[in-house]
Structure formats: C-alpha cells, structure tokens
Amino acid sequence: MPNLKSLQRLRVTSSANDECKDSLQDVIAEQLIPRLLNSQNYSERLETPIVSGANTGALPHFTDFTDACRLGDSLRVNQMVDALIAQGLTEERIFLDLITPAARHLGTLWDKDLCSFTDVTCGLALMHHVIYRLGYEFRDGQHVKGDQTSVMVCCAPGSQHLLGATIVGDLFRREGANVVIEISSTEQELVRAVANEWFDVIGISVAIESQLLSLKSLTQALKENSGNPHVKVLLGGPIFMLVDVTAEMFGADVISNNVQEAMLLLKRFATK
Structure with a gap:
C-alpha cells in the first residue's frame, strides 16, 4: 500500500505533467498549427480559382493522410500527394483540402488525448515538408528588429x-x-x-x-x-x-x- 510520501510524489508528478501538457497544448494550438497553415503563398495563391477537382471541401483522404503523417510514413505521405497530382488536382487544392484539414484533425486528436506529443510533432514535420515541396513558405513574420526579442x-x-x-x-x-x-x-x-x-x-x-x-x-x-x-x-x-x-x-x-x-x-x- 503506498505511503503518504509516495502519494505526495504522485500528486506532484501528476500536477507537473498536467502543467507541461497545458503548456504544450497552448504552443501547438496557438503557434505550431497556425504557423503550418498561415503562409503568405497560401493566401496569395488561393486567390486563383481552383480549376481542378469537381468540388471544394476536405478530401476524403485527409484522415489517412493524417495517420500516415503522425506515424512518420513519409513514403506513404508522398505517394498520396503524388497520386492526387497525377489525378490533376492543383497544389492549391491539395493544400486547402488535404493538408489544412489534416493539420486541424491532428490538433483535435491531441486535444482528445488520442495521440501523443511525438505523434503531433512527427505529423506536423511531415506536413511541413509537403508544404515546402508544394512551394509554400511562411513569410508573415517580422523582417526587422522589433520591440520584442x-x-x-x-x-x-x-x-x-x-x-x-x-x-x-x-x-x-x-x-x-x-x-x-x-x-x-x-x-x-x-x-x-x-x-x-x-x-x-x-x-x-x-x-x-x-x-x-x-x-x-x-x-x-x-x-x-x-x-x-x-x-x-x-x-x-x-x-x-x-x-x-x-x-x-x-x-x-x-x-x-x-x-x-x-x-x-x-x-x-x-x-x-
């Protein structure tokens, strides 16, 4: 039977873990996912009408794409992107209707404790790589010294x-x-x-x-x-x-x- 000291240690550990998770959830929700999605090229290039694909909206592949990303299966991830390109989908459509909902879905899984922090970071890293491959970059940050470090x-x-x-x-x-x-x-x-x-x-x-x-x-x-x-x-x-x-x-x-x-x-x- 656990003694008082061991129970106290468990409470401290649990509290520290909860605080750590809250901090990580803030970073993921407020910075990692928005940064992944909010690139300058994203807003600029989406002004061009999407001509490939019959309907806009999340592609049905986005959940499989999310799973492949969080599991670190880069071969599968790139095969899925290659297949969509071969079908004639534009880079804009892939960005908007595959990567965007996949990143949000990954965040939802994290919020509901259905995946680990390692899954999230691995998944975001692979999505980030695909974004660079499609020609998108984040350019909305400051370009000169600001008031904040x-x-x-x-x-x-x-x-x-x-x-x-x-x-x-x-x-x-x-x-x-x-x-x-x-x-x-x-x-x-x-x-x-x-x-x-x-x-x-x-x-x-x-x-x-x-x-x-x-x-x-x-x-x-x-x-x-x-x-x-x-x-x-x-x-x-x-x-x-x-x-x-x-x-x-x-x-x-x-x-x-x-x-x-x-x-x-x-x-x-x-x-x-």
Missing part, C-alpha cells in the same frame, strides 16, 4: 522530438519574447526559415552525438543566411551533458542546459 527554437536535423525545445520556447515566451518553434526537419528548411524572418536568437536543441558532426556547418549556414547579420546562436540539449565541448567548436555563441542561465542569456542578447 525574437527567438527561433528548433531541433538539429535528425530529430523529430520537439518536446524539450517546445518547453524551452514556451518559457522564453513567458519572459516576453516572441518565439517561433520551427518544426522543419532539414538544414535547407531551417536556413530558409531564418532567411524569411528576423530573429535575435536562434536556439538549437541537440539530442544525440551524431548530430554534432554537422552542427558547425548548420550554425554557419544559419548565421550566413539570417535576416539579422548579428544573430546569436544558443545551443542546448541532452548531448551537452555527456560531451566536453565548447560553443566555439560549433560556431555558436553559447551552450547552456540551465533554464535560468538561458533566460539571463536571452536578456543579455536582447540588449546587444
């Missing part, structure tokens, strides 16, 4: 587990920063993201040692292509608790796995 938080390519990065991003947001959780999964897409918007700080979460091999080239590419020529790069993640490295080795400005320290660094970078 602007931060992009992402994972090093090779990881689709955005849990840690999302929590850190939400903490930065609570400190008053404008935070973008970038769900892109390749270096090319991350570079395109920093080129499209102004960021004062880029935070990169690194999970495993193999990601360190390409981390310097990623950092250099992000700095070289950033809309802010003085952007700062902050590295973090579990791997930095296991290896003895310095930020300079990767062309970054600082490495930190301490949340309070990261907050202070964010404020320091904002004043420069």
